[in-house]
Amino acid sequence: MKDEKNYHGMGLGTIAIHAGQRPDPTTGAIMMPVYQTSTYVQPELGRHLGYEYARTHNPTREAFEGNVAALESGTHGIAFASGLAATDTMLKLMSAGDHVICGEGVYGGTYRLFSKVLARMGIEFTFVDSADTEALRAAITPRTKLIHLETPTNPMMQLTDIAAAAEVARAAGALLSVDNTFASPYNQRPLELGADIVIHSVTKYVNGHSDMVGGMIVVKDDGLHEQLRFLQNAAGGIPGPWDCWLGLRGTKTLHLRMKAHNENGQRIAEWLDAHPKVEAVYYPGLPHHPQHELAKRQMRGFTGMVSIEMGTLEKAAAFVNKVRIFALAESLGGVESLIGHPALMTHASVPRDLRYAMGLTDGLVRLSCGVEDVEDLIADLEQALEHA
């Protein structure tokens, strides 16, 4: 059930709603059905309808894969049960003895997978500040096969110049993969900037409704797709059809949601920036962000993710405990606003001195601004800040 239409040159909203899908051939149902099946009946021995076993093929999954691939300006999507399952399978492109350069600010789970699991299997990792192109270049060895980075980073909102990193990778004969979870394909499309692989935790903005966990790899090269498709089937970390359906339902409004997340993020960042109790605001859309020019160059909008420095753990705790609309929770990118304390929540396993070297202090608070009415969100933050 491959989608034969080509949405090349069309707007992201049209792609979000249509790519990867077509009406159900038996009934004309406009929505992709949930093909909740493990196997497919074969009309006779040696002949099947393109579907044999559901680890390998599932129509609902294929629709979701085609949809996100088109959103990322790629040609192939490969879906997984979680963002980390996607990253894990991508790393299976490596063999023992290969060297990987990884951005220092990557998701904590990615750091844990690389340093505590895959390093044991003979893959060598060097963690560098990927915002510094020269540091990336200096870390290259003759065995470097992959550069992996995240931009913007969580929670310090540091950017990496994707086009510059792609040049470093190309010169070294290495692949560049970019975890685009924080930006979403609405705001940033790394494949257009020279990256070879895009990774998503579709759990976040791509699905956008906080009701599933999933991952995706997108590529634009047929050979790379073939290798990754082999690995997806060989290792088997696939998502179920129901989660793929939820992901597809989510992407239909990606452009509408991201526009609203961007607007609310910008308004709230500006409001917090002017608040006397907030010591610093980290948001690429603010003119004083050190990489604001790069942000304007490689991103279309700056998302709903805003981090702020409250000064002390006591002030941060008083603030996050008093919000009413924002919910105190991990994760991000859903339509509802969330608030979190990275030092005690998402980054609790990172040693304190390492955290502080990144600017990730005990006073840091991270907001995932949802798409509620922005006046209500600001009023909520205002009343909570009174307690800080």
Ligand SMILES: *Cc1c(COP(=O)(O)O)cnc(C)c1O
């Ligand atoms: C959440 C997240 C992941 C991990 O994805 P899961 O779906 O939770 O496995 C990877 N990268 C980033 C940037 C994330 O925010």
